[in-house]
Amino acid sequence: MKTDGLAKHYRSLTPEERLALIISACERGDREERDRLVHAAPRQTLSVPHHHRLAVALDHLAHRYVARQLHLLVRYWHSSGRVIDRGWKEHASELSDAAKMAAYLFCVNTDAWFQLCDDSKVDADVVINRVPGADEVTNSGPLMEHVAFNEQQASAYLQTFGTTAEAVQVEQMTLAMQDAFKNLSATVC
Numbered sequence: 334m335k336t337d338g339l340a341k342h343y344r345s346l347t348p349e350e351r352l353a354l355i356i357s358a359c360e361r362g363d364r365e366e367r368d369r370l371v372h373a374a375p376r377q378t379l380s381v382p383h384h385h386r387l388a389v390a391l392d393h394l395a396h397r398y399v400a401r402q403l404h405l406l407v408r409y410w411h412s413s414g415r416v417i418d419r420g421w422k423e424h425a426s427e428l429s430d431a432a433k434m435a436a437y438l439f440c441v442n443t444d445a446w447f448q449l450c451d452d453s454k455v456d457a458d459v460v461i462n463r464v465p466g467a468d469e470v471t472n473s474g475p476l477m478e479h480v481a482f483n484e485q486q487a488s489a490y491l492q493t494f495g496t497t498a499e500a501v502q503v504e505q506m507t508l509a510m511q512d513a514f515k516n517l518s519a520t521v522c
Contacts, residue, residue, distance in 0.1 A: 340369055340373070342373065343369065343370055343373035343374075344373050344374075345508075346370075346373075348374075351370055351374055354366075354370050355367055355370050355371065368420075368430075385516070385521070386518050386519075386521040387518050389517075389518075389521045390514055390517035390518035390521050391453070391455070391460060391514065392416060392425070392460075393517050393521075394449075394510065394513055394514050394517060395460045395461045395464050396464055398442065398446050398461065398510075399461055399464045399465070399467050399470055400466070401442060401464050402439060402442055402443070402466075402470040402473075403466045403469065403470065404471055405435045405436075405438050405439040405442070406439065406469065406470070407500060408431070408432075409432050409435040409436055409477070410411065410437040412429045412431035412432035412435060413429065413432040425478070430482075430490050430493075432480065433480060433482045433487075433490070434482055434487055434490050434491075435476040436476075436478075436480045436481035436482070437474070437481040437482040437483075437484075437486075437487045437500065439477040439481070440474075440477055440478055440481045440503070441500075441501055441502070441503050441506050442506060443474060443477075444503040444506075445503050445506035445507040445510050446461075446510065447487075448507045449507055449510045449511060449514065450501065452507075452511070453514075458471070482500075484500050484502065487500030488500040
């Protein structure tokens with residue numbers, strides 16, 4: 334798309350028009366056009382409390398955490414099939430390995446989330462309290478703990494796919510979450 338002639342009008346775009354054009358440029362893979370649109374935008378100065386970037390980063394990470402947990406719950410339920418209909422406590426041994434692996438990852442993520450929040454001296458439940466889907470995540474914890482592989486079983490399951498990979502551990506996931514938090518807090522305005 335030829336946009337050089339239009340570029341002289343970019344300063345007069347409304348924020349809504351600009352956002353729509355930026356998204357279109359990204360969709361086309363036109364990084365140059367996206368950059369022109371972004372750089373032509375009028376600037377605004379904002380004043381926020383000094384903890385704002387950390388609060389926004391933690392909120393963003395909380396949304397990611399809940400979304401990931403909901404994804405794992407969907408994988409669990411799809412993998413578990415009809416066994417659940419007959420009572421999960423009595424028939425947990427019949428669950429598929431894929432369901433047990435999803436439950437393992439759910440538990441690892443939960444432990445890592447609580448460790449991240451504990452290290453940050455914030456209440457993990459309070460942080461996710463207003464995130465849509467958080468109740469489902471919280472309420473599913475006991476089931477996931479009951480049916481999940483342990484670390485050795487999770488590693489053995491991964492090796493059935495011909496890989497030498499070891500199952501992710503809580504410490505590794507906590508470090509990944511800490512890195513994400515650090516990167517998010519550095520990029521938030």
